[in-house]
Amino acid sequence: MRCAHPYLKFVENYGAEPTYRPLLDPLSAPSMVFGPGLDFFWEKRSTLFQNAGKTVITLEPKVWGSPIMCTNSLAVVRQITGPSWRKPDWYSNLVLLEIEDSHWPIRVVESVSFWGHNLLSSQLDEGWRKHRRILQPAFNNKLYEDVWNESTRLCHGMLGVEHFPTSPGGAVSVSNLYKLTARFTLCVILACGFGYPLAWDEKLRTPDEDITIDEGIAFNSENLILVTYAPRWLFKLPIKKCDLGPHETVTNFWKTAVHRPCHQRYANLVQRIIGLKETRSCGSNQRGEEDLETELVKRDIFTRLALASQMQGKYHLNDDELNVWVQMFAGHETSASALASCLCFLAMHKGEQDIVYEEIQTVLKTTTDGRFSFEHYDQLVKTRSAFVEALRLVPPANLIIRESKDDCILQASRRGPDGSMEQHSVLVPKGAIMVVDFIGMHYDPETFPNPTEFQPSRWYDASTDEAYSPFSTGPRVCIGRRFALVESVAFLCSVLKDYKVEPFLKAGETADAWSTRVLQRVNCRLTMALANTPLTFKRR
Numbered sequence: 293m294r295c296a297h298p299y300l301k302f303v304e305n306y307g308a309e310p311t312y313r314p315l316l317d318p319l320s321a322p323s324m325v326f327g328p329g330l331d332f333f334w335e336k337r338s339t340l341f342q343n344a345g346k347t348v349i350t351l352e353p354k355v356w357g358s359p360i361m362c363t364n365s366l367a368v369v370r371q372i373t374g375p376s377w378r379k380p381d382w383y384s385n386l387v388l389l390e391i392e393d394s395h396w397p398i399r400v401v402e403s404v405s406f407w408g409h410n411l412l413s414s415q416l417d418e419g420w421r422k423h424r425r426i427l428q429p430a431f432n433n434k435l436y437e438d439v440w441n442e443s444t445r446l447c448h449g450m451l452g453v454e455h456f457p458t459s460p461g462g463a464v465s466v467s468n469l470y471k472l473t474a475r476f477t478l479c480v481i482l483a484c485g486f487g488y489p490l491a492w493d494e495k496l497r498t499p500d501e502d503i504t505i506d507e508g509i510a511f512n513s514e515n516l517i518l519v520t521y522a523p524r525w526l527f528k529l530p531i532k533k534c535d536l537g538p539h540e541t542v543t544n545f546w547k548t549a550v551h552r553p554c555h556q557r558y559a560n561l562v563q564r565i566i567g568l569k570e571t572r573s574c575g576s577n578q579r580g581e582e583d584l585e586t587e588l589v590k591r592d593i594f595t596r597l598a599l600a601s602q603m604q605g606k607y608h609l610n611d612d613e614l615n616v617w618v619q620m621f622a623g624h625e626t627s628a629s630a631l632a633s634c635l636c637f638l639a640m641h642k643g644e645q646d647i648v649y650e651e652i653q654t655v656l657k658t659t660t661d662g663r664f665s666f667e668h669y670d671q672l673v674k675t676r677s678a679f680v681e682a683l684r685l686v687p688p689a690n691l692i693i694r695e696s697k698d699d700c701i702l703q704a705s706r707r708g709p710d711g712s713m714e715q716h717s718v719l720v721p722k723g724a725i726m727v728v729d730f731i732g733m734h735y736d737p738e739t740f741p742n743p744t745e746f747q748p749s750r751w752y753d754a755s756t757d758e759a760y761s762p763f764s765t766g767p768r769v770c771i772g773r774r775f776a777l778v779e780s781v782a783f784l785c786s787v788l789k790d791y792k793v794e795p796f797l798k799a800g801e802t803a804d805a806w807s808t809r810v811l812q813r814v815n816c817r818l819t820m821a822l823a824n825t826p827l828t829f830k831r832r
């Protein structure tokens with residue numbers, strides 16, 4: 293029975309020892325509900341790989357769950373993001389939001405796809421190329437310029453609506469900065485990705501809907517893994533984490549709280565944009581591939597999706613593939629988390645904040661009207677480096693998961709008898725699950741000396757985007773990485789040019805105790821964020 297699992301068969305065949313034996317498989321439902329769940333990788337960030345002295349390790353749970361392999365090596369990531377590996381179906385299902393009667397232990401049997409197929413969920417050799425081909429051209433300099441302009445407009449709105457002081461010495465304290473950064477990044481993607489600009493305090497909902505898009509997305513992030521994986525009866529037990537409110541069944545909850553307002557809203561938007569396009573352009577609603585090649589090359593993400601749904605041929609998207617949720621989700625929560633943690637790190641490290649401020653002032657002096665524009669983005673190296681360093685320390689996409697399609701051999705490293713790292717081959721059986729632990733990767737002292745230190749200067753000379761491992765690598769590297777960098781640098785400039793950021797202390801708390809509190813707890817769901825981001829903004 294035990295030998296049915298490919299990894300255990302592998303252990304039997306090759307005599308491999310498990311590197312680590314946790315009680316529960318961190319990816320299993322019991323671990324998600326009762327802990328540590330995905331926090332496991334955060335809690336073990338400085339020890340898991342260091343103690344093992346290897347870049348590929350195996351976890352064999354003692355009590356519950358399946359054995360898994362984990363890596364903290366970018367070189368291994370390059371090997372497993374190619375065609376010989378796939379996203380496991382259950383992992384893709386999370387991104388598809390497929391739920392029906394999930395059962396214990398955790399596999400979706402019959403399912404309904406709420407979100408539809410999309411770039412994130414598709415397999416490299418099944419539909420991915422089409423999705424990427426449709427979306428990639430939308431990520432161009434015109435989009436990034438829009439992102440910059442929209443970001444500065446929104447920051448201006450935020451500073452006014454949230455009562456940031458206008459007189460020197462005035463201060464405002466924010467108990468959870470993440471709420472503001474999440475609103476910011478959501479509004480940027482809505483405007484630049486979907487052509488739907490909102491004012492900072494404008495709510496997106498239709499008259500018959502009792503939940504806003506912000507609330508729908510927040511619910512989605514907080515509960516997605518639990519709701520997808522856990523059996524329904526669990527939600528009837530008096531467990532705080534499983535208390536989703538007075539909804540009869542979890543599926544009903546999704547239908548009423550998330551599916552209807554948000555998905556329906558986007559469905560309406562699709563219709564609207566298709567309608568607009570029909571009246572604006574040549575009048576035919578049958579599009580060809582050449583439209584995607586030429587006419588709309590510079591249009592936004594959403595228009596390209598809508599266009600692809602109208603046309604025939606290999607780039608056609610059917611209704612099930614006209615997915616917009618995932619763009620919203622992938623496009624805002626990650627950057628929001630990194631921005632909030634970046635400002636926390638700058639509050640902890642006043643010297644680094646001064647360096648960023650000086651750079652902002654220096655670049656500002658080169659402008660003719662005292663205002664930043666997208667053309668200044670490339671000069672703001674130190675500001676961007678502070679953001680990337682925060683991404684390293686608290687990577688919002690904290691893990692990705694792959695399954696081997698065949699038996700294969702990976703090239704990895706391990707500590708040799710003289711203490712230095714040496715190459716070795718790792719045999720991987722067909723069907724093995726490999727978790728890429730980005731947290732473990734970013735706390736590896738071989739790659740990042742003094743890994744727990746916030747040192748933006750590590751990135752000053754990074755000449756290519758490839759250096760930014762938080763966005764993954766290989767063909768499935770994050771399509772939105774420049775989008776995220778541009779909006780974040782624009783946010784940091786807009787805020788830090790006029791405000792100092794400081795710890796928002798509890799009564800009697802020291803700055804050191806504040807730092808410990810902030811770094812102690814993360815929220816690990818589909819993405820990871822610091823759980824506490826209390827900050828004070830002081831007008832310069």
Ligand code: HEM
Nearest residue numbers: 411412622623626627689692763764768770771772775776
């Ligand atoms: C700091 C912000 C961000 C981080 C850390 C991040 C990280 C990542 C990572 C690690 C992946 C690879 C996932 C996998 O292979 O399973 C990914 C993929 C993706 N990201 Fe991002 N991302 C960020 C921002 C964005 C933004 C702003 C957008 C959209 C505007 C976006 C859209 C996507 C999409 C659609 C994919 C799937 C790409 C593919 O499979 O071809 N991301 N992201």
